[in-house]
Amino acid sequence: MSSNYLNKSEEVNKEYKVIEFLKKLYPYYIKYKFQVILVLVSLAIYTFSGRILPIIFGKAIDDGLQAGNLDKLHYFAIAYLLFEFSRSLFYFLEFYLSQKLSNRVLFDIRTKLVNHVQKLPIQYFDKTPVGKILTRMTNDVNGLGDFLTQGFTGILVNLIEIITIFISLAILSPKLSLVTVLYTPIIIVVSIALSKRIRTYSRAAKGKMSNINTHTAETLNGIKIINLYNHKSRTFSNFSNLTDEYFNLNYSLIKVFALLWPSLHLFNLAITATTLAVGAFFFSSFNLTVGTLSAFVLLLRSFFRPLRGILERYSQFQNSLASADRLFELLSVEQETQVGQKTKSSFTGDIKFNNLSFRYGQDLPLVLKNINLDIKNKQSLAIVGRTGSGKSTLVSLIQKFYPVADNSLLINDLCINKFQAHSLRSKINVLQQNNFIFKGTLEDNVTLLNPNISNETAIKALKTVQCDYLLDRQNASDNPKQFIEENGSNLSVGEKQLIAFARIIAFNPEILVLDEATANIDTNTEKLIQAATEKIISGRTSIIIAHRLSTIVNSDKILLLDNGEVLEYGSHQELLALNGHYHKLYNQQIKSSLIESQV
DSSP, X not given: OOHHHHHHHTOOOOOOOHHHHHHHHHHXXXXXXXXXXXXXXXXXXXXXXXXXXXXXXXXXXXXXXITTOHHXXXXXXXXXXXXXXXXXXXXXXXXHHHHHHHHHHHHHHHHHHHHHHXXXXXXXXXXSOHHHHHHIIIIIHHHHHHIIIIIHHHHHHXXXXXXXXXXXXXXXXXXXXXXXXXXXXXXXXXXXXXXXXXXXXXXXXHHHHXXXXXXXXHHHHTHHHHHHTTOHHHHHHHHHHHHHHHHHHHHHHHHHHHHHHHHHHHXXXXXXXXXXXXXXXXXXXXXXXXXXXXXXXXXXXXXXXXXXXXXXXXXXXXXXXXXXHHHHHHHHSOOOOOOSBOOOTTOOOOEEEEEEEXXXXXXXXXXXXXXXXXXXXXXXXXXXXXXXXXXXXHHHHHTTSSOOOTTSEEETTEEGGGBOHHHHHTTEEEEOXXXXXXXXXXXXXHHTTOTXXXXXXXXXXXXXXXXXXXXXXXXXXXXXGGOBOGGGTTSOHHHHXXXXXXXXXXXXXXXXXXXXXXXXXXXXXXXXXXXXXXXXXXXXXXXXXXXXXXXXXXXXXXXXXXXXXXXXXXXXXXXXXXXXXXXXXXXXXXXXXXXXXHO
């Protein structure tokens, strides 16, 4: 996948607004009202204590040192100590409670996200790269989590501190606080200008990281092809280009931050010096005291610490806004609807197509055209045709992966659109060429942890497909609970297929689809499971997609598709008697088999 495509696919043009962000987080926090109140109370007391300390310090100077009253000085010292202690205590409570609350909220978001993704329609996964989804569920969740657990409370504390400092300055000396007011617009303008640049670089860097993850996931999935065709240098070049772009964006971000801190420090020095100069010049007319001026300067210097804290977290805040937007965008994707009728105990495998036509998108060509087909209950239908003729699409429609026109596809004499998707799929099992095998035990891979299927049933199914030796290997292994490695890497392709066959036997569906089920199995293995396959097909509606016609000659009906249209339909003998396309295809395969056997 080219870097240009990735860049285009992850362009971020939306301005993330704080109000929208908070509105989306509100439902998650409102669940924990009591914890939120405790955090706010702890935060209020912590902030209040911080503002009182400079005032106590000033009073100690005026009423204690200058007045020569040592008793008052002792009282102020004790009061200072108590407020400092309470400030530390409530800082601990605020930090602990906010961290606990934020982690609960993050847990809820992560749980909802995983649950949501599992319920998305197949169309979403067709159009969305795996790496992009993976980024949403890992990097973006972590980015939001860092902010919720570290940045959100910090910004809130700093913001409240700034407000209370302004109020405290105005109370101490309204006239002297005008100096601060005069400098404030300049500070705000400079901070906003630099912050906008931080926002731009942060959002762009977020998109680049998603591109890197998408490219990496694609590379790892196709690592065999990359090595086979010696494509490593080109792949690494694309990766290097993406990482260079990401590096340059982060480097630009660092330069902006490097400019931000000296600017704030300069303002800090300027406003402090101006305040001291104005305070000294108008000492009498402003009714100032040494203690008041000292408290004012202490509060003023503490003003820049929370301001710096907000700006330090601004990049993290923007990253979190970008992460949140991506997460909530994913959560806004409409789930696959589960409304409709549930299958009844009297469910049968009757399938009927009525002038069905289908395309994957409005601007895309028809994949299936005017399909009329009637598959009776417990009948076996074989579908043949060249690649791209529509075989797999036909099977996908039966599983209700894609919407079809009303009454164009009936199952058990009911329009498929009226069935609840989850309930319908419980009656249909599909055996594909490449079946996914999970890490764990053989039994778990057969039952898929379905509580209605026992381990004894799974073992019986495995033995039915001649997997006794795999059970023996599992029992003899050092860790039987983790016998199968990730994606079944310690199993052959044929062994994975055998386990998938056992899975079908254990679930015992009313409708069975074999999608090139024996394409990757050697001749000896195929013979071992041929009897089991016939047993599986017997007594249920079965649809078999195959290229080798020798495996489907005993099917009740055979459908020949070409370019999404029905060319021929009938039994093996009926189609041979037509002396048409099927007859020609069958003879070609017979000749090929004879040549291979002679070789």
